């Protein structure tokens with residue numbers, strides 16, 4: 191799921207284009223022939239082993255027309271392209287992610303839907319322990335509350351990617367799962383609609399997640415995450431519940447971290463009790479106390495923009511949201527949107543400071559430099575995840591500086 195979530199976060203944003211499409215167009219017939227041969231000799235034996243019938247397979251795969259306009263395709267048999275240089279790709283900071291206009295409008299729609307589906311949501315919370323606000327927020331984020339167009343045939347997308355993409359193995363697994371769905375749920379292959387990455391329906395589940403988590407909540411006998419709102423919301427709740435959601439627990443709190451406390455104490459592997467954070471002087475930004483609950487024995491510091499933005503103390507539930515989509519900003523967005531929908535909350539009290547433009551290649555270079563000095567940056571990928579942020583903080587402290595726990599142009603110059 192983890193690798194796919196990176197695709198998922200982009201699925202709503204990416205404009206489809208294909209660099210190599212003229213090449214594919216010239217070779218369409220040849221590629222199509224190769225696909226048919228591959229489907230029969232390579233894919234079919236494995237599908238058959240997994241219990242997929244010849245009838246299902248032939249109907250869904252044989253004669254299938256490839257979708258050659260997808261990104262990340264390679265000519266079959268050709269060498270994988272070298273990883274595209276990231277030198278020109280800009281690092282988009284948190285400020286861009288939290289558009290206030292977008293959040294406000296989603297919260298407005300979300301509150302209407304929370305009322306409209308309140309009976310269903312109560313039943314869902316009773317069964318799975320996940321509150322309505324969180325579900326409505328994820329629904330909004332994944333498919334604009336079911337309004338986003340989900341235009342592709344998932345089988346067509348997944349078959350194309352399993353045959354000729356840069357990550358064939360991953361998509362092959364998902365294709366086999368999709369065929370099991372078609373067979374088991376008696377859906378016609380063409381009805382299995384997904385995104386350009388093969389994520390299905392309103393919750394944007396990859397097929398393997400559909401098999402694990404989709405439920406029929408309205409009782410019509412179908413797990414219909416395309417058309418049924420109760421099935422959609424309950425399937426998301428089941429996903430979160432099975433991934434460890436704790437009922438009656440917030441996702442987290444915006445806090446103020448005093449200057450003398452190091453921002454390098456963040457991370458899911460550095461949990462403490464809320465009482466310990468409080469002892470150090472960390473307070474909720476509202477001035478209210480943390481809920482006095484034994485469930486808050488394990489809370490984590492989170493500073494997605496280091497000292498250049500709001501600070502948080504989060505619970506395990508924050509990391510359960512991240513299992514839906516592996517990004518701190520995604521989980522924060524969902525948490526804040528849920529609070530706006532069900533608690534009448536507004537934007538974070540501390541704003542995200544806009545930073546001068548940084549390139550991912552510059553950040554990656556800084557990460558490699560830190561790695562050379564023995565710091566764990568979680569991989570030099572040009573993205574400042576929590577391991578990179580706290581390594582920056584620790585490096586700064588080691589140099590006798592004030593820790594900011596976030597890259598900036600000056601730091602990039604100094605860590606060349």
Ligand SMILES: [Ca+2]
Nearest residue numbers: 406408410412
């Ligand atoms: Ca149903």
